[in-house]
Amino acid sequence: MKLSHYCREFLKCVVLPVGLAASALLAGCGGGGEESASSAEQTGLSGKKIGFAQTGAESVWRTAHTDSIKSEAEKRGVDLKFSSGEGKQENQIRAVRSFIAQGVDLIMIAPIVETGWDPVLKEAKRARIPVVLLDRRVDTTDTSLFETFLGSDFVEEGRLAGQWMVDNVKGDAVKIVEMQGTPGSAPAIDRQKGFVEVVNANSRFQIIESQSANFRRADGKDLMESLLKKHKDIDVLYAHNDDMAFGAIQAIEAAGLKPGEDIVIISVDAIKEAFSMIIAGKINCTVECSPLLGPLAFDVAEKILAGEEVERKIVMKDEVFDATNAAANIDSRMY
Ligand code: AHR
Numbered sequence: 001m002k003l004s005h006y007c008r009e010f011l012k013c014v015v016l017p018v019g020l021a022a023s024a025l026l027a028g029c030g031g032g033g034e035e036s037a038s039s040a041e042q043t044g045l046s047g048k049k050i051g052f053a054q055t056g057a058e059s060v061w062r063t064a065h066t067d068s069i070k071s072e073a074e075k076r077g078v079d080l081k082f083s084s085g086e087g088k089q090e091n092q093i094r095a096v097r098s099f100i101a102q103g104v105d106l107i108m109i110a111p112i113v114e115t116g117w118d119p120v121l122k123e124a125k126r127a128r129i130p131v132v133l134l135d136r137r138v139d140t141t142d143t144s145l146f147e148t149f150l151g152s153d154f155v156e157e158g159r160l161a162g163q164w165m166v167d168n169v170k171g172d173a174v175k176i177v178e179m180q181g182t183p184g185s186a187p188a189i190d191r192q193k194g195f196v197e198v199v200n201a202n203s204r205f206q207i208i209e210s211q212s213a214n215f216r217r218a219d220g221k222d223l224m225e226s227l228l229k230k231h232k233d234i235d236v237l238y239a240h241n242d243d244m245a246f247g248a249i250q251a252i253e254a255a256g257l258k259p260g261e262d263i264v265i266i267s268v269d270a271i272k273e274a275f276s277m278i279i280a281g282k283i284n285c286t287v288e289c290s291p292l293l294g295p296l297a298f299d300v301a302e303k304i305l306a307g308e309e310v311e312r313k314i315v316m317k318d319e320v321f322d323a324t325n326a327a328a329n330i331d332s333r334m335y
Contacts (some may be wrong), residue, residue: 018024038325044302046077051099052108055136056087058182058215059243061269065135065291072294087182087214089113100127104333106301108132113184114139121145131302134244136186143312147304150314152289154187158194160320161238161266162286166202168322169264174235176228177209179220179248182238187289188207188212191240191268207233213244218260220247238269242274242286249282260284272333278326287292288318293334 035209050073050151054066066082073080082103083095089112100123107129111117118137124131131178133150161204165176176199181188192210199205207229213219222245227234228251237252245267249259259265259282267274270288296314303310321329 001248008150012228026076026282026306027093029196030111041078044306045298046078047079047202048106048288048301048305049079049081049102050082050108051095051104051299052083052134053095053099053110054082055083055092055110055112058087059217059241059269060273060335061241061243061289061291065293066335069108069134069297070294076298078298079201079279083184084330085112087112089116093117096120096124098251100124100129103127104129106130106132108134108297109303110135111125111138111186112136112182113287114186114189115184118142118145132297132300132304135291138186148300148310148312148314149307150293150300152316153191153316154289155194155197157187157287157289157318158196160194160287160318161268161285162195162198163238164287164320164322165205165238165264165266166198168284169205169236171235172204173223175231175233176205176207176231176236176238177205177231178236179237179239179244180210180212181215181224181244183214185215187215187268193276195238205236213239213247215241215243218242221251222243222247224248224251225254227255233261235243236264236266239265242267242269242271242277242283244279245283246273246277249277270319270333271335272330273331275321275326275333278321278323279330280324285322287320290318292315 057063083100085092092112096107109122118140122130129178131146131175133146133149137149180192199207208231211223213223237248239248245265250294252259252263257263265283266285268287268289274283299312
């Protein structure tokens with residue numbers, strides 16, 4: 001269940017109540033605090049300027065992620081500078097430079113792709129502005145360029161998807177098509193890595209095609225249409241997110257096939273709509289990736305601004321949903 005899962009992560013990874021109260025006090029002494037908040041947790045970041053460079057709005061997951069950050073910032077009285085990269089790294093880099101010029105207290109980035117971040121992260125470091133990586137990691141050898149990473153283990157998500165397939169799909173020559181996320185992004189690279197690891201260890205399975213549909217529903221539909229024309233014998237679709245799977249389902253149905261039966265569908269994210277699709281028999285399995293990072297992200301920001309040590313990596317625990325547990329969990333799904 002989401003609530004108990006969150007509480008577990010909160011207790012395990014982020015703050016002890018004593019530390020939180022202390023950091024709130026310290027940050028309060030350092031300035032800011034235009035309004036008095038009702039609890040110690042809410043005063044620590046009051047009036048602090050925090051920049052957030054988001055990837056864009058490519059999926060339902062992403063919108064839930066944005067909402068989580070924005071609503072938590074508002075709750076804590078943070079002066080949030082939000083920028084959507086609209087799918088382009090150069091927009092995100094420009095946004096980070098603008099945050100630096102505005103003298104924000106801390107920068108959060110959900111990096112669209114893994115590489116190419118060192119120069120702008122060095123600029124933030126020179127300006128003594130701490131950086132928190134949200135959801136996606138960056139590829140750098142200089143780990144002093146960011147304070148911490150907070151998000152899911154995408155390699156493990158790929159493994160969970162692969163293992164579900166091995167445990168549930170019968171046959172000696174199972175043909176898989178893989179729909180990748182944004183090329184060069186951490187989730188596309190890692191979800192492939194974890195999945196391929198499992199496939200390579202099981203000779204019954206073979207990936208016959210692997211292409212990107214950019215985490216987008218419309219692209220998922222287009223890609224599936226062309227894959228169905230090219231291959232008459234697809235057994236499994238592994239999509240790196242639910243949105244692409246939904247687009248693919250439209251194409252599968254338009255081709256006169258039954259998603260979930262003629263083609264087994266496995267995806268990642270576990271948004272509420274995917275639960276409905278599982279209950280309708282059109283998706284077989286979805287691996288969770290929680291977008292609700294706002295509360296943890298601002299707890300971490302508060303600690304950093306109070307001069308406290310934070311974990312270098314804070315990893316969310318993801319669960320697997322299929323026909324055995326989707327109905328029991330759909331009502332509690334918040335996104
Ligand atoms: O980085 C997380 C991924 O990005 C989600 O799986 C996807 O839906 C999103 O766009």
